[in-house]
Amino acid sequence: MKDIVSKIARAVIFVMGLLLLLYGLSRMVVVKEKMDQHANAIVSEPEQTIDVLVLGNSETYSSVVPLKLWEQKGITAYCCGTPDQRLFYAKEFLEKTFKNQSPLVVMIETDMLYNGSAKNDEVVHKLSTVFPVFLYHNRWKTLSFSDFVHRNSGYGVEENKGYSYDLTIVPASTDGYMDPSELVEVIPKRNQEYIRQIKEYCDERGALLVLYSTPSTVNWNMRRHNGVEILAEDIGIDYVDLNILQADVGIDWRRDTRDKGDHMNYWGANKVTGYLGEYLHSLGILVDHRGDERYQDWDIYLDSFNQQLAQDSVE
């Protein structure tokens, strides 16, 4: 009996020691930089000021320019896009946002609907909320002493509201892009289930859920369009595919992409934002906040953005 108690005690102490070490390591790796800083900074936005929340992977923060949406329509939008975002992570951003915001429209970029959302990723993600080392472990490559001296605290306000500014131009070939097809690429069932849950969550909070597809010659095709259309019809939500509407959007694949059609550059993003602005305006549920004192910071950020743009364009 004494032997068993001693073995159990040893095992417990060993596990506790391990948890302590994981905690210490987590502290070490998170000092480098807050992960997904641009998206997470939504928590620093003044309460109840964001009307449109945009979720998705790199397609999102490459194609929606919230400050331009503000300039054109007075709509306050925020891009919570992160590289290779999965739907379970998008759902987390949604819930995080609704803690101090009440967006009227939630837009989901559809590229991530086709990214397998394996249970394994979810478990690692959950683990990383307790021990961030599981998420940031690869930072050992870039850690230096100064990272421990100058620690980050909080997220701070994100001036571009999640948009990732890029003026690079690398033209795309459009061979085979959006060729007609009756075939359907079925969205993984787990992802369909996530969209239904997000829809339910939005419905309960009076937000309108919209699916949209960013123009991309690399990631999008008719089979995927058909797949998303079926899902959107099935759950009764709007689906705006800018690939189908590329003529209306005015995409020029010779100058509007930064990496051969995978992502938009600023020029493409500006066109996408212009089109989405018209669409959002047409919904008739969003208020033009321009001139409202509460939102004067948006004008300051817009001026700074436009100045930067003018300067870069000249160069």
Next chain:
Amino acid sequence: MLSTILWAGKGVSLTSFFSVMYFTMFLPACIVLFALTPKKAKKYFVIFVSYMFFWFISGLLLAYLILSTVSMYFFGLWLSKVKDKLKQESAGLEKEERKALKEKYNNKERGIVILSVVLHIGGLLVLKYAGFFSDNVNLLLNKFGIAGSIKAPQFMLPIGISFFSLQALSYILDVHYGKIKADRNIGRLALFICFFPQIVEGPICRYDQTANQLWEIKQITYENLTFGIQRLLYGMLKKIVVADRLNTFVDHIFSNYSSFHGGVIAFAAVAYTIQLYMDFSGSMDAVIGTAQIFGIQMPENFKHPFFSRTISEFWTRWHISLGTWFKDYIFYPITSAKKIKKLTSSARKKIGNHYGPLLAGSIALFAVWACNGLWHGAAWNFIFFGMYHFVLILIGSLINPLVRKTNSKLKINPDAKWYRAVQIFRTCVLVVIGELFFRAYGLKNGLHMFKRMVTNFSFLLIDETTMKTIGVDAKDFIIVGMVVIIVLCVSILSEKGVSVRRKLADTNIVVRWIVLYALILCIVVFGAYGYGYVVVDPLYAQY
């Protein structure tokens, strides 16, 4: 929870021993529930969780595993019945009559065995190779101007079919050869074939190695638990830190070899050989470690193959269970066939005691390596891989007397350290070349890569920018190098008969815990998982 289980049935959650779901949920749950299960029900519990494991990965294809179990059970009983009948009928008969009767029943047994081979190997052939055969028949027909288009149906392959089919067949053949008695307990057979740690990548166990151990499975002991977990962690270190980290580099070079000079291709071939070894032997550590937790002693599948002095020695140290399977069920039956024996004795008279048996042996060797190549996959590069090793082993045997003679004339001691080092280096080079063809996307690409390696050997077309594009840097290789050195040291000690785990267990608790913490944290921090990495399922699980 129910939906998780159902999704899992479609193979998206529990992909291998290294999936997070496996080692954070499935395995801990199995250990706890197994420990709580009453002694008499433990074996049934293991059957249940093994089927669950299979279901999580292959869903309804579980039917193949069950069919395999049922068929081996009935074939075993059928063979046993024939054997019993022969015994009964031959009692009291004269020698000549007994011989005739034995011949008759042997033929009957052979018929049963052929039927079982057709069922197990035929099934495997149809499922795995139908596409390959039909493509090549079509190609051949087209060459002769016949517009042929045989369309082979596409089948979904259950996980581990290449492993459990051979394991099932080995049981039937062992019953036939009289090595074991047919088992009348279908539960024991089911457990022997479905035990979850071995189902994905083997080892291909024999009935007399694990069946009774499994059926008499006992309570988990503290030593088995700790030793098993240590072995499992060691496997994870090899797989997640080394093999998966190398995958990004290897995959890029093999996919875009035409953009690189021969030196880079050679480096990628070495990297792939390390990746494959760390992946497969790491998986075997996980298998053996998991089995040990439950008190089951699984046979080793690797024995430090890179210390081999010849290619034939290499294959007695690499994927041992497959090698011995081919030896016992292909090589020996062929060499002991009457016609081959006759050929051996006549060749012995004509070309001597060394080359005579070699001639007959080479026929069996050819069959073994043709099967070995094909077993790995339905593609010409795998067949080439098999033939490459056949030729190397054959050449080794042919020149062996000459080498011995030369050594003795030059007064070279074949056991000298430098001589052994040269032999080991030569074997490693030959293995790496073989693996280059094994990994290449098709035989044509393999030949092009080899040509580039020989005719254009330089490292010119790789720089820091290219490495950045690939997604690896010097730090990745430093980590890989450090773990490879650790594995090498453990292997050297093990080769000298030192058990590192036993040594560790004998040290004081502080040292022990420091080593274990270092091992775990090394996997957590340096493991190639999460954002930026593709999940790499165990490489041998696809064969």
